[in-house]
Amino acid sequence: MKAIDVQNLTRDFDGLRAVDDISFHVEPGEIFGFLGPNGAGKSTTIRILTGQLRPTSGSASVMGWDVVEQRQQLKPLIGVVFEVQNLYLRMSGRENLRFAARLYRVDKHRVEEVLDRVGLLDRAKDTVENYSNGMKQRLLIARALLHRPKVLFLDEPTRGLDPHVAREIRSRVRELAQEGMTIFLTTHYMEEADQLCRRVAFIDHGKIAAIDTPEQLKLDHGESEEATLEDVFIRLTGSHLSHWSKGS
Amino acid sequence: MNSTNTSWTETLYNIWVVGSKDIVDALKPKTTLINIVVVLALLVFFYWILSVRPFDKGVDVVVVPESGSSTFEDDIDLGDGVLIRFFPVSSVEEMRRSMGYSNLGLVVPEGFDAALEAGEQPVLTGYVNWFQRFKISELENQYTEQFSLALGQPVCIAIQGESIIPRTGTLGNEAAVAFHLVFVTFFMVISIVPFLMLDERKTKTMEALLVSPLSVAEIVLGKALAGMFYALVIGAGWFLLNHMYVVNWGMALLAFILIALFSLGISLLMGSLVHDRIKLSLYNLPVTILLIVPAFFAQESNTASGFRAYLEILPTAALSRLMNASLSVGITGIDLLKDLAISLGFTVLIFAAVVWLIRRSDR
Numbered sequence: 001m002k003a004i005d006v007q008n009l010t011r012d013f014d015g016l017r018a019v020d021d022i023s024f025h026v027e028p029g030e031i032f033g034f035l036g037p038n039g040a041g042k043s044t045t046i047r048i049l050t051g052q053l054r055p056t057s058g059s060a061s062v063m064g065w066d067v068v069e070q071r072q073q074l075k076p077l078i079g080v081v082f083e084v085q086n087l088y089l090r091m092s093g094r095e096n097l098r099f100a101a102r103l104y105r106v107d108k109h110r111v112e113e114v115l116d117r118v119g120l121l122d123r124a125k126d127t128v129e130n131y132s133n134g135m136k137q138r139l140l141i142a143r144a145l146l147h148r149p150k151v152l153f154l155d156e157p158t159r160g161l162d163p164h165v166a167r168e169i170r171s172r173v174r175e176l177a178q179e180g181m182t183i184f185l186t187t188h189y190m191e192e193a194d195q196l197c198r199r200v201a202f203i204d205h206g207k208i209a210a211i212d213t214p215e216q217l218k219l220d221h222g223e224s225e226e227a228t229l230e231d232v233f234i235r236l237t238g239s240h241l242s243h244w245s246k247g248s
Numbered sequence: 249m250n251s252t253n254t255s256w257t258e259t260l261y262n263i264w265v266v267g268s269k270d271i272v273d274a275l276k277p278k279t280t281l282i283n284i285v286v287v288l289a290l291l292v293f294f295y296w297i298l299s300v301r302p303f304d305k306g307v308d309v310v311v312v313p314e315s316g317s318s319t320f321e322d323d324i325d326l327g328d329g330v331l332i333r334f335f336p337v338s339s340v341e342e343m344r345r346s347m348g349y350s351n352l353g354l355v356v357p358e359g360f361d362a363a364l365e366a367g368e369q370p371v372l373t374g375y376v377n378w379f380q381r382f383k384i385s386e387l388e389n390q391y392t393e394q395f396s397l398a399l400g401q402p403v404c405i406a407i408q409g410e411s412i413i414p415r416t417g418t419l420g421n422e423a424a425v426a427f428h429l430v431f432v433t434f435f436m437v438i439s440i441v442p443f444l445m446l447d448e449r450k451t452k453t454m455e456a457l458l459v460s461p462l463s464v465a466e467i468v469l470g471k472a473l474a475g476m477f478y479a480l481v482i483g484a485g486w487f488l489l490n491h492m493y494v495v496n497w498g499m500a501l502l503a504f505i506l507i508a509l510f511s512l513g514i515s516l517l518m519g520s521l522v523h524d525r526i527k528l529s530l531y532n533l534p535v536t537i538l539l540i541v542p543a544f545f546a547q548e549s550n551t552a553s554g555f556r557a558y559l560e561i562l563p564t565a566a567l568s569r570l571m572n573a574s575l576s577v578g579i580t581g582i583d584l585l586k587d588l589a590i591s592l593g594f595t596v597l598i599f600a601a602v603v604w605l606i607r608r609s610d611r
Binding site for chain 2: 050051052072075076078080082084086087088089090091099100102103104105143
């Protein structure tokens with residue numbers, strides 16, 4: 001069984017095609033990178049795969065469950081780290097996780113366990129509004145891991161974080177994959193995708209431009225032996241992306 | 249976790265998880281706390297202004313002079329601006345119908361004037377409105393003392409245990425008291441619940457809820473539960489202060505639950521439609537004016553025909569009439585069913601609209 005299986009997925013918004021007939025799959029235990037510029041269709045795809053949005057056509061399943069028809073069965077199997085730090089700011093870190101634990105029927109002890117795992121145990125009783133960006137991001141990851149999901153969706157997990165925190169998060173992601181968790185990662189950082197992902201897909205204007213291992217993509221599409229994933233990305237998805245790619 | 253296989257206990261637990269979080273969370277913003285204090289202050293204020301303190305202001309007495317007594321024809325000034333005013337009627341039945349805002353009904357027995365002249369202590373039969381039934385002995389003493397002072401010799405006022413209960417549709421304290429419950433409950437709920445929805449959308453925590461095992465209906469009902477908690481707080485306060493008005497407790501509790509549910513529906517709808525805190529605060533005002541202010545006139549028959557027609561179908565007016573019916577006697581089955589249908593129908597429609605709006609977000 002594929003961890004994620006997407007077939008001819010399309011999503012329109014008021015006549016605008018955000019996702020255009022894409023197909024791909026993700027193997028269990030794989031870190032899969034889903035890369036593209038802003039507005040390319042990454043978040044829309046994540047929203048469809050996590051059951052928040054219905055596709056206009058096509059189908060998708062996660063751990064064998066259809067994301068439209070069987071989304072209630074799908075929900076306990078997935079964890080999502082959203083692009084936005086959507087936490088209850090007036091609650092403490094611990095309260096945020098305890099609330100999530102009650103939603104997922106998870107024991108309270110697990111809350112302490114994940115707080116410890118993301119290094120927030122000593123700040124657990126502080127209100128989240130007093131957390132730094134990095135701490136909030138770690139708390140988001142803790143919340144997504146609380147119920148031991150089979151598939152973890154990470155939407156730009158290191159965006160806006162300082163290099164130390166970003167490196168720490170990448171290290172955690174690698175650990176989780178080693179433990180057998182499937183990870184669907186979107187990121188703007190090509191180097192991050194190169195380091196972490198077994199395979200990556202480039203999405204641009206809603207279409208998949210290429211999908212393969214980072215090494216193979218560099219071999220197939222790089223202009224020289226020193227070509228980076230970013231070079232390949234820019235080549236495949238168009239020069240208009242270079243400005244943000246360099247900026248990142 | 250198929251929604252169709254989810255047991256009722258799981259559903260209730262999910263609703264409780266969201267509701268209990270929101271009950272606590274609602275108290276955290278200062279604006280909400282201020283709103284709660286304002287509503288509680290309004291609760292006490294309305295109670296205070298509707299309280300009957302006859303000898304602080306003036307005493308209106310409906311008199312039945314059985315033998316043509318002339319003693320109570322002219323008003324009596326007790327000093328300090330307190331005036332006893334008399335309104336003669338021809339029978340006890342007429343007195344019952346005329347009590348309205350009057351403090352006391354008085355039946356003057358045959359030979360009363362002669363007994364006064366003879367220096368005896370004549371006995372007058374008194375009637376008070378039903379909401380004063382719990383303090384009859386206190387009122388007997390008070391009226392006996394004040395009337396003895398006013399007449400310059402002792403009289404005895406014996407208040408009947410059977411107090412005067414108004415018929416549904418008459419305009420007395422009960423109409424104002426019934427409206428008061430609609431107003432404070434609506435105001436309390438609309439001050440809290442839309443902001444719970446709004447905050448959830450604004451901080452995108454709604455997305456986290458939507459990917460959790462909760463269904464959309466459970467999220468909405470969880471928010472409704474938090475609102476219901478605060479509605480119950482204000483309702484408990486109202487019943488504590490105004491219990492003496494209630495004639496039919498079953499109907500009163502049913503009317504209150506419907507008032508709370510309707511207020512919750514409107515609040516959830518507002519929270520789903522408006523995505524900005526300032527706009528939401530601004531829109532609360534016209535919504536309150538359109539829905540609540542007209543309900544004040546729910547019992548008023550002497551209004552323009554267009555307005556009357558609006559009041560007939562306005563759910564808050566129907567709720568006010570239902571509450572009013574629980575504070576009085578004689579509502580007809582048809583009127584009761586009509587007001588129940590209007591209140592329930594609108595509430596169900598509004599809740600359906602809220603679920604549809606949230607579900608639509610995945611379309």
